[in-house]
Amino acid sequence: MAQTDDASIGTGSSRADLGDFKTLEQFILEQQDRFPHSTGAFSRLLRDISLAAKIVNRDMRKAGLIDIYGATGETNVQGEVQQKMDALAHREFVLALRRGGECCLIGSEEHAEAIPLDTSAEGDGKYIVLLDPLDGSSNIDVCVSVGTIFSIYRLPDGYDEDEPDLDAALQPGTKQIAAGYVVYGSSTMLVYTTGNGVNGFTLDTSIGEFLLSHPNLTTPKTGRIFSINAGYYHSFDDGLRSYLDWLQEYDEDDPNRPAKTRYIGSFVSDFHRNLLKGGIYMYPATKSSPEGKLRLMYEANPMAWIAEQAGGRATDGHGRILEKSPQKLHQRTPLFIGSEEMVRRAEAFLQGDPERAVAVES
Numbered sequence: 001m002a003q004t005d006d007a008s009i010g011t012g013s014s015r016a017d018l019g020d021f022k023t024l025e026q027f028i029l030e031q032q033d034r035f036p037h038s039t040g041a042f043s044r045l046l047r048d049i050s051l052a053a054k055i056v057n058r059d060m061r062k063a064g065l066i067d068i069y070g071a072t073g074e075t076n077v078q079g080e081v082q083q084k085m086d087a088l089a090h091r092e093f094v095l096a097l098r099r100g101g102e103c104c105l106i107g108s109e110e111h112a113e114a115i116p117l118d119t120s121a122e123g124d125g126k127y128i129v130l131l132d133p134l135d136g137s138s139n140i141d142v143c144v145s146v147g148t149i150f151s152i153y154r155l156p157d158g159y160d161e162d163e164p165d166l167d168a169a170l171q172p173g174t175k176q177i178a179a180g181y182v183v184y185g186s187s188t189m190l191v192y193t194t195g196n197g198v199n200g201f202t203l204d205t206s207i208g209e210f211l212l213s214h215p216n217l218t219t220p221k222t223g224r225i226f227s228i229n230a231g232y233y234h235s236f237d238d239g240l241r242s243y244l245d246w247l248q249e250y251d252e253d254d255p256n257r258p259a260k261t262r263y264i265g266s267f268v269s270d271f272h273r274n275l276l277k278g279g280i281y282m283y284p285a286t287k288s289s290p291e292g293k294l295r296l297m298y299e300a301n302p303m304a305w306i307a308e309q310a311g312g313r314a315t316d317g318h319g320r321i322l323e324k325s326p327q328k329l330h331q332r333t334p335l336f337i338g339s340e341e342m343v344r345r346a347e348a349f350l351q352g353d354p355e356r357a358v359a360v361e362s
């Protein structure tokens, strides 16, 4: 058992002072100052998202005490059972973005069509936000970590922010201008990138602020964790099965084998753990989900950009996730994401060339 320093318990001496940390708001403003012509609209948009995340966090922490456990009785556009917290999180994000006025179009996993917002009252309305308001929500009733994933695009030239064509949301992941997630776990963290590295902020609930706890996050080049729903093993193709077998072989020259399996069933939480510790998350095509289960626009693209910005890699087995050209908002994709060396090795197996060299400089 870990030793604790009894003298520090309850004295406050083991707790960091606010002065030690930047708040998310300070950090965003500092970034904004680097661009002299910035209008502040993007900073306000991030603030709106972080505010909605705090509200969802608050409600989630009370989920057992108020009537927001369980299903709504509806299914979402994916045909999946909608949890009450899914509906509540969707509403909070839409409300925050509508109030803020910087977003003209929302795509949500919980809504069939893109949602145009009235931008006449406030803000510039130049941004499109795509989000999975609550990923892993079937885990809420059993107190397991869940998350929110978001992705921000600029409204392309030629579109009118007052009446944006819903197709404006169909942009490849390379066009994202920000991507992030919030993990509601043993603590709540917001992690995001604007293409200039990845930074993580932990929510200090006593003051209601996200504080910069993980500056310049990078992911290990390789790792020992693999995350996949092995229950579907018999519906995976041969290449993937060989990779899984290889991961589990004992090799006295390889400290990472046999690898360890960790699968929460909450993509945000699985991704976050692997980002920090090194590992690979896989959701391939299966017989019941021939295009994979995860959504390109709400899950794969934002996490792929974060992974790449942290030094990792993301593929559908054949090509870079970020370069996939979306055909529809709720499009699904197979996904292999995480530490670069592990993802490269998975690709080699999937492409029938397991001997291909994959080692990367660390």
Ligand code: AFP
Pocket (backbone or CB within 6 Å): 080, 134, 135, 136, 137, 138, 139, 229, 265, 266, 267, 268, 293, 294
């Ligand atoms: P829910 O939001 O319905 O719980 O789905 C979560 C999810 O999309 C993703 O977070 C998990 O990694 C994945 O599904 C788990 O799916 P399986 O149960 O098929 O492994």
